Each structure stands twice: as structure tokens, then as C-alpha cells.
Amino acid sequence: MTAAIQVDGLIKEFGPSRAVDGVSMEVPAGSVLGLLGPNGAGKTTIVRMLATLARPDGGRARVAGFDVVEEAHQVRGRIGLTGQYASVDETIPGWDNLYMIGRLHRLPSRRAKALADELLERFRLTEAARKLPRDYSGGMRRRLDLAASLVGEPEVLYLDEPTTGLDPRSRNELWDMVRALVGKGTTVLLTTQYMEEAEALAENIVVIDHGRVIAEGTPAELRGRIGGQVLRIRPDRGTDLAGMARQLTGTGGLTAVADPVEGLITLPVAGQSDLTAAVRMLAASGVPVDGIDTHTPSLDEVFLTLTAGDPADDTRRTA
Numbered sequence: 001m002t003a004a005i006q007v008d009g010l011i012k013e014f015g016p017s018r019a020v021d022g023v024s025m026e027v028p029a030g031s032v033l034g035l036l037g038p039n040g041a042g043k044t045t046i047v048r049m050l051a052t053l054a055r056p057d058g059g060r061a062r063v064a065g066f067d068v069v070e071e072a073h074q075v076r077g078r079i080g081l082t083g084q085y086a087s088v089d090e091t092i093p094g095w096d097n098l099y100m101i102g103r104l105h106r107l108p109s110r111r112a113k114a115l116a117d118e119l120l121e122r123f124r125l126t127e128a129a130r131k132l133p134r135d136y137s138g139g140m141r142r143r144l145d146l147a148a149s150l151v152g153e154p155e156v157l158y159l160d161e162p163t164t165g166l167d168p169r170s171r172n173e174l175w176d177m178v179r180a181l182v183g184k185g186t187t188v189l190l191t192t193q194y195m196e197e198a199e200a201l202a203e204n205i206v207v208i209d210h211g212r213v214i215a216e217g218t219p220a221e222l223r224g225r226i227g228g229q230v231l232r233i234r235p236d237r238g239t240d241l242a243g244m245a246r247q248l249t250g251t252g253g254l255t256a257v258a259d260p261v262e263g264l265i266t267l268p269v270a271g272q273s274d275l276t277a278a279v280r281m282l283a284a285s286g287v288p289v290d291g292i293d294t295h296t297p298s299l300d301e302v303f304l305t306l307t308a309g310d311p312a313d314d315t316r317r318t319a
């Protein structure tokens with residue numbers, strides 16, 4: 001079976017820094033891959049290269065069987081993109097946007113009109129057909145973006161943070177629409193900052209940070225990566241959380257993460273021996289503790305642990 005997206009050692013440099021630093025991944029046709037990473041991880045840059053909007057500085061990528069550099073034209077005819085900062089024109093009505101995009105795809109006028117009607121209906125925007133997108137709600141706007149990206153009937157669809165900033169109801173609606181598309185055979189590459197979203201839509205997840213793949217697998221496999229339980233320690237107020245996290249990380253080979261917002265330190269414990277080691281270290285540190293418990297990690301905690309390269313890097317938690 002052929003992969004709809006095949007990426008080998010992709011690199012993109014901006015000046016001296018590498019936004020994408022040797023990323024490889026594969027998306028089987030008809031599946032959804034969740035590209036998960038915090039702000040600035042390199043997600044949009046990867047999507048832009050796969051959409052032929054940016055030229056790689058190294059590595060290769062094939063989409064729908066075509067090379068994104070050498071066969072960019074063929075790739076363009078087979079992809080759709082819903083960007084973080086989308087492509088519809090705010091100053092012309094929703095229907096006209098879809099019609100115009102249809103014409104840009106060289107559809108005959110009659111077909112472009114029918115498709116505009118059809119897509120508006122499918123995305124529950126018929127009543128907003130004559131309204132300007134700048135007057136749409138956030139959810140309507142994203143639905144129009146998604147409709148616009150489907151005009152060319154793409155084999156491969158890129159959704160770049162499609163639900164960031166949406167309320168939970170609009171987000172769930174959009175998820176349903178994406179699932180319907182996938183049901184019809186479209187291959188989807190979805191970028192997101194939320195493990196929950198990746199799990200809701202994607203069978204496989206690639207976690208990236210600082211332009212590199214740091215983990216990949218099914219949601220269940222990723223949970224397994226950090227073991228069964230998370231130990232939560234609540235030190236006395238005024239404790240240097242980052243310092244304490246560093247100390248715990250340094251001694252036991254475990255990864256402790258400071259959570260300054262909640263005043264907590266969390267660390268994954270794979271089994272009883274980890275737990276014993278953590279408690280011993282804690283006692284040895286002499287830091288007074290207000291509370292301590294263990295719980296099953298949420299997926300977001302899994303993600304935070306995976307991306308917590310430096311336990312002193314508190315900014316991640318609040319970003």
C-alpha cells in the first residue's frame with residue numbers, strides 16, 4: 001500500500017535556526033495523522049512545505065505520489081489547505097468565495113455554482129451564503145474555510161490548527177465534519193496543540209518539538225510511553241518549583257515538571273520502583289510538602305511530559 005504523504009528528513013532553515021530539523025513521517029492513504037506540538041514547534045512550516053508553499057532546505061517529501069519540489073504542480077492539484085490564517089476573502093460573500101475558488105480550479109461556471117450551493121449546505125452555511133465572512137462567527141468562519149479547501153476535491157487535506165480559538169460546540173461540529181470527510185476516503189494531516197484533538201481524530205500521532213519528532217504512535221502507545229501513573233507533589237508555598245523539579249529529575253532518571261500555575265510538581269512513575277525512588281528523593285530533599293497523590297495521566301499531561309525537555313522551562317505550561 002502506498003503512503004499518501006511520505007516525508008524523509010525534511011529540513012527548513014530560517015537564517016541560522018532550523019524550524020524543521022530532519023522530520024520523517026508517513027501517512028497511509030485514507031487515514032488521519034495528528035501532528036502535535038506546542039507553539040513554534042514547526043507544524044505550519046511542515047504543512048507549508050507539503051503544500052508547496054515553502055521550499056525545503058533538505059530532505060524530500062512526496063504527496064499523492066508526487067515530489068513536492070519537482071512535481072509541485074501535480075501536488076497542488078491534489079491537496080486542500082485550511083490554514084491557521086485562512087484563505088477566504090473577507091469582503092465578498094461566502095457563496096461568492098466558493099464560486100470564485102471553483103472557477104480558479106477551472107470548473108465550468110455551472111458546476112462551480114452547484115458546488116458552492118452544495119458545500120454551503122453541507123457545512124450548514126446556506127443562510128449565511130450572502131453574508132460577508134467578516135460578519136461570521138468563529139465557528140462559521142472555520143466551516144467556510146474548510147468548505148473552501150474542499151472545492152478542488154482534494155485527495156489530501158491539510159488542517160492547520162483548525163479549531164484553535166473555537167468554543168467546544170463549534171469544535172465538536174468541526175470534528176464531525178472532518179470525520180465525515182475521512183469516511184469518504186480523504187487523507188488528512190491535522191496539526192494541533194491539543195492531545196485531546198489529536199486523539200479525537202487521528203489514529204496516529206507524531207509529536208514534534210523544536211522541529212524534531214520526539215515521539216510517535218497511537219494515542220494509547222503515547223500514554224504508555226510515560227507509564228501508568230503520575231505523581232503529584234504539592235510543596236509548601238514559596239518553594240522554588242523549577243529548582244525542585246530539576247533536583248528530582250537529576251537524581252532519579254525521572255522527568256519532573258514544574259507547574260507554577262497550580263503550584264505543583266508532576267512526575268510520571270512507570271511502576272512501584274519509580275514511585276519508591278521518587279518518594280525517597282522527596283524525603284531526601286527536605287522540602288516541606290503539603291500534599292502528594294498519584295493519578296492516571298490525562299493525555300495533555302502525557303504531551304507536556306513529552307515536550308518538557310527542560311524541566312526548568314516553565315513557559316510551556318502557560319503558553
Ligand SMILES: Nc1ncnc2c1ncn2[C@@H]1O[C@H](COP(=O)(O)OP(=O)(O)O)[C@@H](O)[C@H]1O
Pocket residue numbers: 014019037038039040041042043044045046
Ligand atoms: N517566515 C519565517 N521566517 C522566520 N522564522 C520563521 C518563519 N516562519 C516560521 N518561523 C519560525 O520557525 C519556527 C516554527 O514555526 P511554525 O512552523 O510556525 O511553528 P508552529 O506552527 O508549530 O507554531 C518558529 O520558531 C518560528 O518563529
Ligand SMILES: [Mg+2]
Pocket residue numbers: 043044045084160161
Ligand atoms: Mg502554526
